[in-house]
Amino acid sequence: MKRSIGLLTLLLLLPACxxxxxxxxxxxxxxxxxxxxxGMPAAEVVELLGAPTDIVQLGHRVAYLYExxxxxxxxxxxxxxxxxxxxxxxDRVWVFLGPGGxxxxxxxxxxxxxxxxxxxxxxxxxE
Amino acid sequence: xxxxxxxxxxxAALLVSSxxxxxxxxxxxxxxxxxxxxxxxxGAELDLAVCLETLGAPLxxxxxxxxxxxxxxxxxAEEVSYRLxxxxxxxxxxxxxxxxxxxxxxxxxxxxxxxxxxxxxxEGFLRDLMKEDDARSPALPLKSGSGA
Numbered sequence: 001m002k003r004s005i006g007l008l009t010l011l012l013l014l015p016a017c018x019x020x021x022x023x024x025x026x027x028x029x030x031x032x033x034x035x036x037x038x039g040m041p042a043a044e045v046v047e048l049l050g051a052p053t054d055i056v057q058l059g060h061r062v063a064y065l066y067e068x069x070x071x072x073x074x075x076x077x078x079x080x081x082x083x084x085x086x087x088x089x090x091d092r093v094w095v096f097l098g099p100g101g102x103x104x105x106x107x108x109x110x111x112x113x114x115x116x117x118x119x120x121x122x123x124x125x126x127e
Numbered sequence: 128x129x130x131x132x133x134x135x136x137x138x139a140a141l142l143v144s145s146x147x148x149x150x151x152x153x154x155x156x157x158x159x160x161x162x163x164x165x166x167x168x169x170g171a172e173l174d175l176a177v178c179l180e181t182l183g184a185p186l187x188x189x190x191x192x193x194x195x196x197x198x199x200x201x202x203x204a205e206e207v208s209y210r211l212x213x214x215x216x217x218x219x220x221x222x223x224x225x226x227x228x229x230x231x232x233x234x235x236x237x238x239x240x241x242x243x244x245x246x247x248x249x250e251g252f253l254r255d256l257m258k259e260d261d262a263r264s265p266a267l268p269l270k271s272g273s274g275a
Contacts, residue, residue, distance in 0.1 A: 056188050058195045059241065063188050082150035089157060092184035096175070106243075108179035112158070121153035121205065 016077040019118050024069040025053055028091045033066075033109045040104045042097050049093065062101035066093040070113040074120065085123070089116040148210045157186065157201040160235060168237075168248050175243040182235075194241050200234040200253050 032048050045064065046052075052064035069090040076083045089112040096106040117123075160182045167181060178197070185197040234253035238246050249256055 056190070058188070058190045065188070077150075080147045080149060082148060082152075084150060084152040086152075086154045088155065090186075092186070094179075094184050094188060106175050106179055108184040110183035121151050 016075075016082075018073075018075045020073045021118075022071045022073070023113075025067055026050075027113070028066055028068045028093060028109075028111070030091075030109070030111050033093045033107075036093075036095060036104060036107050038104055038106065042102055042104070045095050045104060049095075052095075058096075060099040061105075062097045064095040064097070066095070067091065068113055070116045072116045072118045074118040076120070083121050085119050085121045087116045087119065089113050146211065148208075150206075150208050150210075152206045152208070154202070154204045154206075156204075156232075157199075159201050159233065160199050165235060165248075165250070168245065173245040175239055175245075178237055178239075178245055182237075185237075191238065194239050194246070197237045197239070198234050198253070198256070200232050202232045204231075 028049070035048060036045055042062075042064075049066050053067045054065040056063045056065065067090055069088060071086060071088040073084065073086045075085070091109075091111045091113040093107070093109040095104055097103060098105045164181045168178065182199065186200050187198045189196055232253040234251065234256050236247075236249045236256045238249075240246050
C-alpha cells in the first residue's frame with residue numbers, strides 16, 4: 001500500500017515541474033562587439049554584427065541597437081499550489097554614429113543574458 | 128472500507144485541484160544599474176562617453192527636442208493569485224479571481240544635449256519619467272538647473 005501511495009504521489013508531482021528558456025534575436029558575441037570603436041565606418045559595423053535590431057534617429061545622427069534577450073521560467077505546481085519564476089536579462093550593444101550616420105562616435109555594450117537564472121520565486125538572484 | 132475512503136480522498140483532491148488554485152509568481156526583468164555608478168553621475172560635468180562607460184548599454188535611446196535621452200529600466204514583480212471556480216451547471220461557471228499585483232517598472236533616465244553633455248539625471252517609476260519627458264518638450268532644461 002505504501003508503494004502505491006508513493007507511486008501515486010510521484011505521478012501527481014512529476015507533470016507539475018517545468019523549466020523553459022525563451023530567447024529573442026540572435027546571440028551577440030562579445031569579442032566581435034569589442035572590435036567596434038570610434039572612427040569605424042557604419043558599413044563595417046553592419047559587416048561585423050549584421051542588421052541591427054533597431055535604428056534610432058537622433059537628429060542628424062543615428063544609433064544602432066543590437067539586442068539578444070533570454071528569459072528563463074521555472075515552475076512547480078502541485079495540487080492547488082503553484083510557484084512560478086521568470087528571469088529575463090539581455091545582451092545589448094548600442095552603436096552611436098555621427099552626423100550622416102557614417103562613422104561610429106560611441107559604443108556601449110552590456111552582456112547579461114547568461115545571468116538569467118532558473119530559480120523559485122523566493123530565491124534572491126542578484127549577483 | 129478504508130480503501131474506499133482513500134480512493135474517495137484522492138478523487139476529491141483531484142476534483143478540488145481543478146476548482147481552486149493558489150499561485151505565487153515572480154517576474155524579474157533586468158536589474159538596476161549599480162547605485163554607486165548612478166551616484167557617481169551626480170554633480171559632475173559628464174559626457175556621453177563617460178556615462179556609457181559607467182552604466183553600460185541603456186535599454187532605450189530616443190530623440191528629444193534639443194538632444195536625446197537614454198534609459199535603463201527594470202522591475203521585480205511578485206503576484207499571489209487565488210482562483211476559485213465553481214461549475215454550477217454544464218453551461219455556467221461562477222468564478223472569483225483575486226490577485227495582489229505589485230508591478231511597477233522603475234527606471235533611470237539621462238538627458239543629453241546635442242553636444243553629448245549630460246544635462247539631467249532622473250530616477251523613479253518609468254511611466255512618470257516618460258510623462259515628464261513628454262511635458263518637457265520642446266526644450267531641454269538648462270544645465271544650471273539640472274539634477275546632474
